[in-house]
Amino acid sequence: MKKVIIVTGHHAALKTTVSRQLGSDLGLLVYHLEEMKDIIMHHDAINEDVNHNYYRKLALKLIKKLIVDTLEVQDSVIVDIPYLDVFYSPLVTLCKDHGFESVTLFMTGDADVLFKRYSQRAPYDVMFKRSDVILDILDFKDTWIPISPTLKQEHTIEVDTTTFDEQDYRILMHQVIDKLEWKLNDSSL
Template identity: 25%
Template sequence: MAKLIVFTGGLATLKTTLSKQISKDLGILCLNKDDLKAVLVDHIGFQNREENKKLSVATVQAMIEISHQAKLAGQNIIIEANFKAHELKDILNKSGFSKQEIITIFLYGNPKVLYDRYVQRQHTRHIAHTSTGLLSYETFEASLKEHRLEDALGKIINYDTTIFNPGDYAVLKNKIESLLNQPNGGSHAL
């Protein structure tokens, strides 16, 4: 049975890093919102924040459609973004995957550590991801509250990325592999 693996959580929680490594190690196609949106911006561009937001919406909807095609083909797929609650509902309603076929990797961490990561990476970000400018700590911290564990779909792995090390990655990878091989599984915390 095909599975959909959803990596989500707030900014700077290592969603892209971890999803790409899992993709490589498990041989599963991974769609990263930031990468896809960067391609759209390179070819379409944007003039203001509102146009940038429209590209974000289009990117998420394209990811959902590709997930649906993977489901029809019987293939596992990983999607990664800081999905909002309404986008998670769209994933459930439009991807073709049932709750039992979805594994959510919900990433979180200490807000101060995450903010430091966020600030350090800003100078390397593609223009597609800088339309808000550098967020203040207060705005950043408030944005983390938009991502709630209770909105997560299917089988959930709750993963704290405040301090990340190779041993933590090995545990995460093993839990994902276990859930991929089990038709029924519960939630896990790391």
């Protein structure tokens, strides 16, 4: 069965780091919604004062098409998306409509730790600006919401990245492999 790994979760919860590492270790393509959005915006020569959600929706349409096309030639693909139902639900529907199996990695962690990680990594990112003022920890915590019932399903792995090291990653990778019942011949995994 064709498989889609959906990586989503809170800001600064290592979504992109984990999705890229899984892609590398498992030999899978990774489609990153925010990067696709940026490519489309760059192609359109758009400035930063636009509705990013419009371009995210365009990127989602492109990713959905790429998933279907990719799964015609390989067995699995990884998709990295923001934690919003407007992006998650269409991917779940796509999987159901095409008979693809999916597993969701919900990346989370302690809000204080995630805020510190985020502020060190990208203190001026658009997500945390309001009228050119960086959001404080209370505003950040407003964006930190628990996993939704929509995501709580049999094929969801909730990943706490408050402290997350190489051993935690290896455990997660084996959970993904087990969830998708992959048969891997690489004993190094």
